[in-house]
Amino acid sequence: MTMETPQIGARVRRLRRQRHVAQAELAAAIGISASYLNLIEHNRRTVTVPLLLKLAGYFGIEAGELAQSDDSRLAGDLMEVFGDDMFADLDLTNQDIRDLARTNPVAARATLHLFDKFRELQGEQGEQREAAHAPSRNVTGRIYHGATDAISDFVQENANHFPALEEAAERVRQDIDAASDIFETGLRTYLRNVFGMDWRLASLPDGIARRVSEDGRTIEISDTLPPETVQFSVCHHLGLMAARSETEQIIAQSTLPGNDAPALARNVLASYFAAALIMPYAPFLKAAQINRYDVERVARQFGASFEQVCHRMTSLQRPGASGIPLHLVRTDIAGNISKRFSLSGIHIPRHSGACPRWNVYSAFLQPGQINIQLSRMPDGETYFCIARSYAKGSFRHHAQLRHLSVGLGCHISHASKLIYSDGIDLKNEARVVPIGVGCRICPRQSCEQRAHPPADHRFNLSDAERGESLYARI
Secondary structure, eight states, rough: EEEEOOHHHHHHHHHHHHHOOHHHHHHHTTTTHHHHHHHHHHTSSSHHHHHHHHHHHTTTHHHHHHHOOOOHHHHHHHHHHEEEEEGGGGOOOOOHHHHHHHHHHHHHHHHHHHHHHHHHHHHHHHHHHHHHHHSSSSOOOOOOOOHHHHHHHHHHTTTTTHHHHHHHHHHHHHHHHHSSSSHHHHHHHHHHHSSSSSSEEEOTTTOOEEOOOOOOOOEETTTTTTTHHHHHHHHHHHHHHTHHHHHHHHHHTTTOOSHHHHHHHHHHHHHHHHHHHSOOOOHHHHHHHTTTTTTHHHOOOOOHHHHHHHHHHHHHTTOOOOOOOOOEEEEETTTTTTEEEESSOOOOOSSSOOOSHHHHHHHHSTTTTEEEEEEOTTTSSSEEEEEEEEEEEESSSTTTOEEEEEEEEEEEEGGSGGGTTOOTTTOOOOGEOOOOOOGGGGOOOOOOOOOSTTTTTTOOSSSOOOOOOOOOSO
């Protein structure tokens, strides 16, 4: 008996690398040859149920978790790509795209990479044209589109869980706690004893949140930042120093491209370390479960911000001690998605703004309040989503504020574990909001909020009758 597990290879390879296990060692442990394991990791062999159980037992996870497919996310990314106008006349169907994701995921990911590079080159050429028409303007910026997408994929491939950084943060936290019962005091003692450094608030130039003094002995943090941001910034810099070897090894074992991605990855991994240091895994998981993922209450307990706690909740993927599989999305008021990650199964757009029906956008209408939504994607799956908008900026008069919204959610099957579901009839179909990924790949023709026609849609306009949306089929 075999089981269709088209993406199990990537999961096995990721788990093996996270535990620093060689292919030969894992193969011997589960009773197969190293060459056969290599074929499995590249999705060139199906996996029998007994072998699936052996793999799950070796890694200490449930067999269902190991066999869970990433097909839907890969297919969704491909649909977004093929929704571009350049493919409008090719008559590709959704089934064609799903078949590619399922039968040849390597080629599918190569297609995504090729399209990312195409978009990156488009941006660079646009900058060059702008510079040519405005020679007096100093155009020095670069397009980081490809690198940032690579980082998002890197985090997704690792399920936003990095055991080596968790272990490093736990070692440092033990030393900090041994120095003082007060985290800030212990942090200062650790920095001074281990790195000969201190940190202080300073009046820094606009736009500078942190810098190291010229003598290298002081971390200067802008005195206009909120306390939780100050604390996180210090721990971020500590992560660059205390977890350097772990960070470099993670990057070396990744498939990140060699442009700006490694530098961005170091920053992301330092942030991961900082979160793990401030919110240690076991105590944080316990607090999340006891308080039923009440973000604000947990944030108060750990002295962290709402966004920091949301991020940390998505990283609780330790085998045998995992949290709810969550998704997270962050957008600005213009609809630009700056952070995206999904373990819940919901698809978050790769290249464009998401559906305007998502509560991550309507949350801007009620700043600081939790906005709750039962969201149903076109594939019929329903998700429980919360969103909250907030402003980020410095404590000074006339400071420019960034208005952001962060969304957190899970599959409807886990909704009752979140405190935000209390008093909500999760089975009430009238509460469900049909949403999509983006207009160009959304099949809902009658949506009154449609901003673009579907990529495969051909429509006739009538002078006698007009719908609420020009692109809605009536």
